[in-house]
Amino acid sequence: MTHPLYPHLLEPIRLGSLTLRNRVVMGSMHTGIEDHPWDIDKLAAFYAERARGGTGLIITGGFSPTKHGWLKPFASEMSTRMQAMRQRTVTGAVHDEGGAIALQVLHAGRYAFHPLSQGASNRKSPITPFRPSAMSSKEVDATATAFAKSVALARKGGYDAVEIMGSEGYLINQFLAARTNDRDDQWGGSSARRMHFPVEIVRRARELVGDDFPIVYRISLLDLVEDGQSWEETVELALHLQDAGVTVLNTGIGWHEARVPTIITQVPRGAWVEHTARLKQYVDVPVCASNRINTPELAEEIIASGKADLVSMARPLLADPFFVAKATDERADEINTCIACNQACLDHVFENKRASCLVNPRACHETELVLMPTLRKKTVAVVGAGPAGLAAATSAAERGFGVSLFEKAPEIGGQFRLAMAVPGKEDFAETLRYFGRRLEVLGVDVRLGTEVTPADLAAYDEVIVATGVEPRLPEIEGIDHPSVVSYADVLSGRVVPGKRVAVIGAGGIGVDVSHWLTHVEEDLDDWMAHWGVGDPVLHRGGLAEPKPRESAREVTLVQRKSTPIGIGLGKTSGWAHRAVLKQSGIVQVNGATYDRIDDAGLHVTVDGEQRVIECDTVVVCAGQESVRSLYDDLGRGHLIGGADVAAELDAKRAIDQGTRVVAAL
Ligand code: NAP
Numbered sequence: 001m002t003h004p005l006y007p008h009l010l011e012p013i014r015l016g017s018l019t020l021r022n023r024v025v026m027g028s029m030h031t032g033i034e035d036h037p038w039d040i041d042k043l044a045a046f047y048a049e050r051a052r053g054g055t056g057l058i059i060t061g062g063f064s065p066t067k068h069g070w071l072k073p074f075a076s077e078m079s080t081r082m083q084a085m086r087q088r089t090v091t092g093a094v095h096d097e098g099g100a101i102a103l104q105v106l107h108a109g110r111y112a113f114h115p116l117s118q119g120a121s122n123r124k125s126p127i128t129p130f131r132p133s134a135m136s137s138k139e140v141d142a143t144a145t146a147f148a149k150s151v152a153l154a155r156k157g158g159y160d161a162v163e164i165m166g167s168e169g170y171l172i173n174q175f176l177a178a179r180t181n182d183r184d185d186q187w188g189g190s191s192a193r194r195m196h197f198p199v200e201i202v203r204r205a206r207e208l209v210g211d212d213f214p215i216v217y218r219i220s221l222l223d224l225v226e227d228g229q230s231w232e233e234t235v236e237l238a239l240h241l242q243d244a245g246v247t248v249l250n251t252g253i254g255w256h257e258a259r260v261p262t263i264i265t266q267v268p269r270g271a272w273v274e275h276t277a278r279l280k281q282y283v284d285v286p287v288c289a290s291n292r293i294n295t296p297e298l299a300e301e302i303i304a305s306g307k308a309d310l311v312s313m314a315r316p317l318l319a320d321p322f323f324v325a326k327a328t329d330e331r332a333d334e335i336n337t338c339i340a341c342n343q344a345c346l347d348h349v350f351e352n353k354r355a356s357c358l359v360n361p362r363a364c365h366e367t368e369l370v371l372m373p374t375l376r377k378k379t380v381a382v383v384g385a386g387p388a389g390l391a392a393a394t395s396a397a398e399r400g401f402g403v404s405l406f407e408k409a410p411e412i413g414g415q416f417r418l419a420m421a422v423p424g425k426e427d428f429a430e431t432l433r434y435f436g437r438r439l440e441v442l443g444v445d446v447r448l449g450t451e452v453t454p455a456d457l458a459a460y461d462e463v464i465v466a467t468g469v470e471p472r473l474p475e476i477e478g479i480d481h482p483s484v485v486s487y488a489d490v491l492s493g494r495v496v497p498g499k500r501v502a503v504i505g506a507g508g509i510g511v512d513v514s515h516w517l518t519h520v521e522e523d524l525d526d527w528m529a530h531w532g533v534g535d536p537v538l539h540r541g542g543l544a545e546p547k548p549r550e551s552a553r554e555v556t557l558v559q560r561k562s563t564p565i566g567i568g569l570g571k572t573s574g575w576a577h578r579a580v581l582k583q584s585g586i587v588q589v590n591g592a593t594y595d596r597i598d599d600a601g602l603h604v605t606v607d608g609e610q611r612v613i614e615c616d617t618v619v620v621c622a623g624q625e626s627v628r629s630l631y632d633d634l635g636r637g638h639l640i641g642g643a644d645v646a647a648e649l650d651a652k653r654a655i656d657q658g659t660r661v662v663a664a665l
């Protein structure tokens with residue numbers, strides 16, 4: 001029977017010997033768990049939950065065919081029979097839940113974070129400290145064989161398919177681009193010879209596993225780096241790979257060192273799908289779209305319109321393992337949507353920590369953070385409906401406690417609501433939609449516009465205080481001048497700032513507010529033009545001359561620290577925020593001392609020199625202070641979120657803490 005809402009997305013598809021129950025692919029994402037053989041049960045539980053949630057095909061994080069290709073020392077590898085057999089725990093768990101799983105074979109090449117790294121040449125990458133050694137011709141040949149062997153071993157380990165990682169700037173991609181391949185042997189020197197390596201890998205793998213075993217190849221559609229592949233070369237490669245025996249072409253966008261954001265929140269949803277659609281016209285094998293696809297509606301539209309045959313979503317399935325099941329049951333409004341923040345997934349992996357998810361702290365902690373149903377019918381009061389309070393209230397209700405949630409404001413969300421107003425962070429609204437719906441479904445007694453006293457809470461068995469924060473007002477002479485407003489006034493729309501603005505404080509919020517102040521409405525074409533993304537048919541690697549941004553206001557962003565502005569922002573997204581500041585002509589002043597604010601503007605001293613930043617409005621983004629008088633008066637209960645620690649307040653910590661406090665009740 002065809003599904004009334006997502007008939008194309010939920011339609012089965014046959015890939016060689018494998019029939020997928022739907023078109024949803026959980027794209028490969030390194031979690032850090034796969035690197036520890038002793039954590040195999042955690043890895044199995046992580047994937048099994050996604051299989052139980054209805055995902056069509058799961059693709060694992062990358063496993064290297066050789067030790068040279070490890071992402072970091074002793075990272076996941078698939079080169080021995082013992083390694084393959086160990087994987088049966090994972091594949092068995094997924095199969096028990098009716099799912100299918102593919103192993104990704106990835107050789108890091110010059111992106112490896114260890115001294116054994118090898119590349120097509122010895123050119124160092126800008127994102128790792130290790131210079132690779134250039135492979136000899138014999139070593140390249142042996143590596144192609146090692147890839148093929150990994151594919152065969154994956155099948156032995158019970159995998160239903162494999163994905164060969166040919167994009168994002170890893171080894172195979174490095175062979176394909178003149179940028180990183182200056183060889184003059186049979187593996188380089190011309191575009192035809194640069195293609196030899198991936199084609200040979202697929203050919204040898206196909207020879208080992210026979211005709212029917214599905215081989216997915218992730219092809220780089222746009223390299224987004226200088227001296228990347230031309231569109232003509234990309235199409236030619238796709239046709240060669242098809243002849244060599246790939247079953248599916250998954251599509252990747254941009255190298256890790258590219259200076260164009262490809263997956264973070266500010267990338268418009270579905271931004272890259274047209275390139276997948278274009279490739280699809282040339283090939284007969286199914287193609288899979290990826291990057292910034294996070295709702296079943298968009299995924300359905302992509303397949304229904306014939307732009308792709310499958311849709312890959314990696315982070316959305318970290319955020320909600322039951323994404324497909326909820327779509328199938330027509331409960332898409334209950335999906336915990338990935339907001340593309342990278343804060344707990346990619347940022348963790350790049351910091352060598354286990355991945356998780358800002359909106360779902362159970363991700364990758366399935367066996368450890370368990371919300372056990374309770375037999376004790378306790379009552380729980382949660383005060384404050386920001387991220388911490390929302391996580392606590394919904395988790396407590398999920399466990400079976402009787403929960404009341406009190407919120408002083410007329411709506412849920414707290415400080416998180418302000419983030420939704422920042423250009424490119426519109427998806428943050430999805431988190432509040434999710435929590436709002438979850439409160440309804442779980443029957444939490446929600447009392448908005450209600451300020452409580454300790455007496456109101458006396459009857460509850462447990463009290464969780466999540467009263468959040470208030471913006472800090474620094475002690476600067478003239479801080480009560482009429483030109484001074486807080487970031488909350490600006491982002492909530494309570495005040496309209498003038499044309500010349502000084503921003504005090506350059507943390508995450510100061511940077512976001514500066515973006516808000518300068519932002520001029522843009523469509524997808526403008527977005528691409530500002531980031532210098534051009535038609536790949538005309539521009540090699542898809543890189544064109546960036547179009548300058550207009551700016552709605554003259555903004556000066558000031559901080560006291562002498563470190564570069566924005567240096568403390570997220571590892572995988574901070575650089576893009578810093579680039580926007582530059583593109584928007586925002587003047588950045590660091591190492592400042594605030595002298596006073598008056599009719600002339602903001603007076604500062606920098607390097608011993610006094611100056612005035614002339615402005616109509618001064619926006620204060622100087623961090624927050626905890627609001628915890630209720631907790632102090634109460635003398636009991638659990639204090640969480642910004643009310644607990646205001647410094648470095650963030651939604652990731654708040655949601656995690658709210659969930660963990662309840663798990664331990
Ligand atoms: P924050 O990161 O703590 O930054 C506030 C800044 O204000 C500090 O960097 C500090 O810089 C300055 N400041 C502190 N006390 C001051 C004082 N008394 N007088 C003048 N300046 C003072 O706080 P936030 O920007 O409000 O952000 C809060 C949290 O939201 C962040 O920690 C982050 O987790 C989250 N967030 C993240 C992002 C992102 O990653 N893109 C975006 C938005 C929010 P100086 O001392 O150098 O002046």
Ligand code: SF4
Pocket residue numbers: 315316318319337338339340341342343344345346356357358359360
């Ligand atoms: Fe998505 Fe952010 Fe969760 Fe990563 S941490 S999966 S980007 S919501």
